[in-house]
Amino acid sequence: MTTTQQKPSVEPPPGKNRPHPPLTWRQRLGRLDVKLSPYLYIAPFWIVFALVGLFPIIYTAVIAFQDWDLVRNTGEFTGWDNFAYVVQDREFWLSLRNTFSIFLLSSVPQVIVATIIAAMLDKNIRAKTFWRMGVLLPYVVAPVAVALIFSNMFGDRYGLVNSVLNDIGLSSIAWHVDVIPSHIAIATMVNFRWTGYNALILLAAMQAIPRDLYEAAAIDGAGTFRRFFSVTLPQIRPTMIFVIITSTIGGLQIFDEPRMYDTNGQGGSNHQWETITLYLYKTGWGEFNFGRAAAIAWILFLIIVAIGMLNFAVTQRLIATDSVARKTKKSRTASKAKHIKKEVGK
Structure with missing residues (x-):
C-alpha cells in the first residue's frame, strides 16, 4: 500500500505574481x-x-479668403484675391519698407543700450533701487502720452530738437516730411519706452551669474571689458535671445507711435512713416474692407514667424559655434598641459 505525501502549501513570494489588494x-x-x-x-x-x-x-x-460684410457678419468666398491685391498694392510695399526701417532703427540700438544699462546697474552702485525704478519709469508711461510729447519735440517749426539745432548753428530738419528723419523720430519713441524694460530683464539674468566666475577671471588678469565679453555675454545668451525675439515681434507690430506721430494719423502725406499695422488699420476701419485687412494681418503674421525663426536659427548657430570653440580650446589646453608634464618628467 502506497501512501501519498501531501506537500505543504507555500505562499508565493511578494512580487509581480502576488495579487495586490484592491485599491480604496x-x-x-x-x-x-x-x-x-x-x-x-x-x-x-x-x-x-x-x-x-x-x-x-x-x-x-x-x-x-472672403469679401466680408461686417454688418451682416457674412462674406462671399473670393479665394486668393485679397492676397493678390495686397501684394500688388504699392502702399503695402511702402509700409513694409517703413516697418523694417523703423524696426532696425529701434531694435538694434535698443538691445545694445539695454545691455550697457544692465551692466552698469549690475555693479555695486549706491541707490540701486532708485536707478532701477528710474529705468523702468518710461515703460509705465502711456504710449499715447509718449507719442504726443515726442511728436511735439520733433516738430518741424517749433520743436525742441530743431530749436537746439538752430542754437548750435545747424539747419532745421523736416521731421514730418522726410522719410529717414521721421523714422528716427518714431524709433526714438520706441527706444524711450522699451529700453529700460529690456534692461531690467537682462539685469535679472546678469545677477544670476555666479560671482565666482568674475573672481576667477579677475585672478587670471581679465579686465572689466574682458570679463564682460568673456563671462557676462556668454552667460546671458539665452536671455539675450529672448529679448531679441520679443523686440523683433514688437518692432514689426508697431502701431501707437506712428499713429500718434501727427494729427491725422495717416502715416504722412506721402506714406513716409506708414507701417504695416497702420496700413492694416486704414484698410479695415478706413475702407471697411475687412477681408483685405485680414489678408494683411496674415501676411504680417507670416513675416513675423519667418523672421523669428531666422533669429532663432542664427542665435542657435552662434551658440553651437561658441560651444565647439570652447571645447576645442579646452582640449588644446589639456594637450598642452600634458606635453608640459612630459617635458618636466624628462
Whole structure:
C-alpha cells in the first residue's frame, strides 16, 4: 500500500505574481490627482489662449479668403484675391519698407543700450533701487502720452530738437516730411519706452551669474571689458535671445507711435512713416474692407514667424559655434598641459 505525501502549501513570494489588494477610493483618487493635476494647472492658460489667441487667428484666416460684410457678419468666398491685391498694392510695399526701417532703427540700438544699462546697474552702485525704478519709469508711461510729447519735440517749426539745432548753428530738419528723419523720430519713441524694460530683464539674468566666475577671471588678469565679453555675454545668451525675439515681434507690430506721430494719423502725406499695422488699420476701419485687412494681418503674421525663426536659427548657430570653440580650446589646453608634464618628467 502506497501512501501519498501531501506537500505543504507555500505562499508565493511578494512580487509581480502576488495579487495586490484592491485599491480604496482614496487611493484611486490620489492616483488620478497625480496624473491630472499637472494638466489642470496649465489648463487656464490654454483655455485663455484658445479663446483670445488661437480662435482669432483661425477666424481671421477664414475672413481673409472672403469679401466680408461686417454688418451682416457674412462674406462671399473670393479665394486668393485679397492676397493678390495686397501684394500688388504699392502702399503695402511702402509700409513694409517703413516697418523694417523703423524696426532696425529701434531694435538694434535698443538691445545694445539695454545691455550697457544692465551692466552698469549690475555693479555695486549706491541707490540701486532708485536707478532701477528710474529705468523702468518710461515703460509705465502711456504710449499715447509718449507719442504726443515726442511728436511735439520733433516738430518741424517749433520743436525742441530743431530749436537746439538752430542754437548750435545747424539747419532745421523736416521731421514730418522726410522719410529717414521721421523714422528716427518714431524709433526714438520706441527706444524711450522699451529700453529700460529690456534692461531690467537682462539685469535679472546678469545677477544670476555666479560671482565666482568674475573672481576667477579677475585672478587670471581679465579686465572689466574682458570679463564682460568673456563671462557676462556668454552667460546671458539665452536671455539675450529672448529679448531679441520679443523686440523683433514688437518692432514689426508697431502701431501707437506712428499713429500718434501727427494729427491725422495717416502715416504722412506721402506714406513716409506708414507701417504695416497702420496700413492694416486704414484698410479695415478706413475702407471697411475687412477681408483685405485680414489678408494683411496674415501676411504680417507670416513675416513675423519667418523672421523669428531666422533669429532663432542664427542665435542657435552662434551658440553651437561658441560651444565647439570652447571645447576645442579646452582640449588644446589639456594637450598642452600634458606635453608640459612630459617635458618636466624628462
